[in-house]
Amino acid sequence: MLIHSIATTPFEGQRPGTSGLRKKVKVFQQEHYLENFVQSVFDSIGDYSGQTLVVGGDGRFYNLEATQTILKMAAASGFGKVLVGQNGILSTPAASCVIRKYNAYGGLILSASHNPAGPEEDFGIKYNMGNGGPAPESVTEAVFEQTGKIEWYQTIQCDDVDLSSTGTTEIAGMTVEVIDSVADYAELMQSLFDFDAIRDLLASDFRMAFDAMHAVTGPYATTIFEDMLGAPKGTVMNGVPKTDFGGGHPDPNLTYAHELVDVLYGEDAPDFGAASDGDGDRNMILGNHFFVTPSDSLAVIAANAELIPGYKAGIAGIARSMPTSGAADRVAEAMGLSCYETPTGWKFFGNLMDDGKVTMCGEESFGTGSNHVREKDGLWAVLCWLNILAARKTSVEAIITEHWAKFGRNYYSRHDYEGVDSAAATQVLQNVRDQFVSLCGTELAGRTVASCDDFSYTDPVDGSVSENQGVRVLFEDGSRIIFRLSGTGTSGATIRIYLESFEADTGKQGMDAQDALAGFIAAADDISGLQKLSGRDKPTVIT
Known part of the structure; x- marks a missing residue:
């Protein structure tokens, strides 16, 4: 089988988020779109020649078509073997399990997690490392950089692989083993x-x-x-x-x-x-x-x-x-x-x-x-x-x-405002940032504000730094109000507000969480202008 190099040009916005690249199915169905991203992954993960790749997904619409595309590209790119779930199915934790058990080089997981599925809904893809975990930011940023300069991708022309039953076949010198999705x-x-x-x-x-x-x-x-x-x-x-x-x-x-x-x-x-x-x-x-x-x-x-x-x-x-x-x-x-x-x-x-x-x-x-x-x-x-x-x-x-x-009980709730205009969502968080200095020492919901910040994390293992991870209003008694924009959606923005109040008194631990947090809920809206900016008078989801 001949390896074909297909000329292509970059697509904007192929930056992997916290859980890979997620877009509407119709975006992925554009000519070259999936292939560009997959080739950019292959170009960014090192020397995998002759190594094993794991492929599987959550079974959503476009899962099977994407799986076949990846198998052909993996063969053209020099992988020695692909382990693929029967019918293209592998849950995300099962994919991690398989990567680890069989010492695979890594894996491509086809999923948009908890997002809706169907021809008009969402699809996603992410690369997991040889430890079975999601690629770190150093890798996802390298992939994103490559998507901006890609000029070609490699594939082979062959019949689709039968994924309906377990067994082994070969394409272009690469072994494809269809495995029981559940057994391992x-x-x-x-x-x-x-x-x-x-x-x-x-x-x-x-x-x-x-x-x-x-x-x-x-x-x-x-x-x-x-x-x-x-x-x-x-x-x-x-x-x-x-x-x-x-x-x-x-x-x-x-x-x-x-x-x-x-x-x-x-x-x-x-x-x-x-x-x-x-x-x-x-x-x-x-x-x-x-x-x-x-x-x-x-x-x-x-x-x-x-x-x-x-x-x-x-x-x-x-x-x-x-x-x-x-x-x-x-x-x-x-x-x-x-x-x-x-x-x-x-x-x-x-x-x-x-x-x-x-x-x-x-x-x-x-x-x-x-x-x-x-x-x-x-x-x-x-x-x-x-x-x-x-x-x-x-x-x-x-x-x-x-x-x-x-x-003790940590009264806790998350309020999600889904599909908010992106500019309005950004302004919600900025409104709180603008008050970092003035809020300190004041009272909100009957509690004294101790500090405010934009959460930053320094990894204790590799020293990498992740900034701007959530706007926090921290109270003297350990209570918190946190604002964050979620990266798991595919349209608009999701504003998430996290509300927390600690209660050590067993006589006061039996309240409904929304009642116990009512003061914090009102305070969060007051300092952010959320309802006015979003045009929403209540969250889409409360958990």
Whole structure:
């Protein structure tokens, strides 16, 4: 087969964000668009001649077409082997697992995570390194630089590879192995958790529901929960992946996972509920009529780690993204562990895990994980909770309330304003920056402002610096109001406001979070002018 060099010209705006390049499907379908980006990745990652590449995605619209394009380009570019998930499917944590297990050079993951899918919706692609984690900024910036000067890309002309069944084939001297999408990941989970104890729990009068939201985790959840752990058939809701995710928004929160919420807050509700997102790296945890914030979930998992076989020997430390509440910090302090505060983006945890500084990490955006892979992992978090519930033999609500009584409660909420005009969104944050000096020492929501800043992070492993990671108003008692623009959308801007107030008094820990934070919510609007600038009188999503 002949290698073809195809002349091309750069496209504007191919800068990878915190989770790769995300655009509308129609943008990716432009002639040369995907190919330009893939070639720019290949041109920026070093000498991979003869090495192994992992390819897979969340099954959204355009996944299969993109996979075939990448296989042909990988063969033309000199990779020795590609491991590709059956039907082009690999959840993001499963892709990380496969990269690590088979010592691959790296991987291309096709996903726009929790964003909607379909011909008119979103698509995404990102490169993961040989450690299984997202490429660091040094690599993504090199890729972006290359997209601005690319003149050609390489491919071969051949028939598409049959991805419908496992097996091995060869194209242009490169081996393509179609692998079972679930098997390696399920094997890893079985090595970490007490499947016998969870199986006994699910065989008792304990009931659970898991919502795969017609996204990638359907086959993984069905295999693990129903086939391996014996949960009744039907435990997994919306378990068949669809290219448009059933027309839903596969973001596991109280707004978009409303079908699961209705079940867990309905009559005769199950004891436990969980959901995962489009590519399987996020999770939401619910008890019977009870919601667990992602910040609390991370703290509880870390505090109970010794109950999980894979972590029985102890954990090295904990890391959380800056907007995530300080609940994990209090656990780390009590356990004598280091706790790191990083910018948003899972790639910042990778260095800490590779250097042995932390074992568990999490983000308030429904991402939790550990050093078993280098991505957040939705099903891993669910299995953590099931293992803890099996060991402690109590309810989700009881575990959380006991945790608050021991460590204190961090009242916490995130308000998302999605699809805001980009200029208006930028001005919202600038309004707060302009008041950094004048706010210090004043009272907001009955609390005294101690300091204000734009969060900056210096990586303790490689010394790299990440600036402008979120505008913070910090109070003397540890409470916080944080403003940040999200990089996960494909149109307009998403303004995220994070609100946090610590309460040590057990008699005051039972309030609804929105009620407890009402003063902070009003203060955030007052100092930012958010509602006036955005034209919105309420958030799109509250979590």
